Amino acid sequence: MATESGLIDLHLVYLAGLIIASGLTLLAGYRVIKGPTVPDRVVALDTIGTNVVAIAALFALYRGEGLFVTVSLVLAIIGFISTIAVSQYVIEGDIIK
Amino acid sequence: MSTIQLVQEVVIALLVVVGSFFLVVGTLGLLRLPDVYNRMHATSKATTLGAASLFLALFVSHGPRGAGLTSLVGIVFLFITAPTGAHMISRSAQKMGIEFFGDAEWPEEDGDA
Numbered sequence A: 001m002a003t004e005s006g007l008i009d010l011h012l013v014y015l016a017g018l019i020i021a022s023g024l025t026l027l028a029g030y031r032v033i034k035g036p037t038v039p040d041r042v043v044a045l046d047t048i049g050t051n052v053v054a055i056a057a058l059f060a061l062y063r064g065e066g067l068f069v070t071v072s073l074v075l076a077i078i079g080f081i082s083t084i085a086v087s088q089y090v091i092e093g094d095i096i097k
Numbered sequence B: 001m002s003t004i005q006l007v008q009e010v011v012i013a014l015l016v017v018v019g020s021f022f023l024v025v026g027t028l029g030l031l032r033l034p035d036v037y038n039r040m041h042a043t044s045k046a047t048t049l050g051a052a053s054l055f056l057a058l059f060v061s062h063g064p065r066g067a068g069l070t071s072l073v074g075i076v077f078l079f080i081t082a083p084t085g086a087h088m089i090s091r092s093a094q095k096m097g098i099e100f101f102g103d104a105e106w107p108e109e110d111g112d113a
Helices: A010-034 A038-063 A067-092 B003-032 B036-062 B067-095
Strands: none
Touching (some): A067 B067
16 A cells, blocks of 8 residues: 555545545435335435445555455345345245245 | 556545545435435445445455455445345335325236236
8 A cells, every 4th residue: 555645645535435425324324214114214224235335445445454345245245135135024024935 | 656556546536536426426315316216216326336436446456366356246246236126125115005206107017927
């Protein structure tokens, strides 16, 4: 990682991205609480999942460590499975029939 | 500091900015649009594109080995799973009988649905 750049301070860019993504995750919580219907809440939770994946990727950039990429991949997999499971549960009333 | 390193840093900064922009667009769509289907459309496209752009920045930063390769796998995974999840949610919303916002209607069933 080259941190001593003459042109751009990359750490500042990463920090700004982290702040933006964290704020957006908090804002999406509004739709989880308020959302008129259950699918609204599921969509909002899916968005929160994608935002957390983005936060993990930004943190990997910020620290310059590759470990957090694996963390973000696992978070993406868990988010996908939970979305599928909840939408199955909503229509069928059961996940495994 | 070499030219290649400079180009690399500029590309990474650009990708991070683009990714954050798409995250903002997707989440604002989730908050402001009037309908489950509209919201699902906004988040499943824009937010996925933002996260994929951040993964691409990671690939540029780490190179084609190790964590960079993992981030490419992450892009492929997001592009496969995000439309699948959105389709499942909208199908369950239809089966729950949630109406559209305007005067749009579901197309007629052809019988072999």
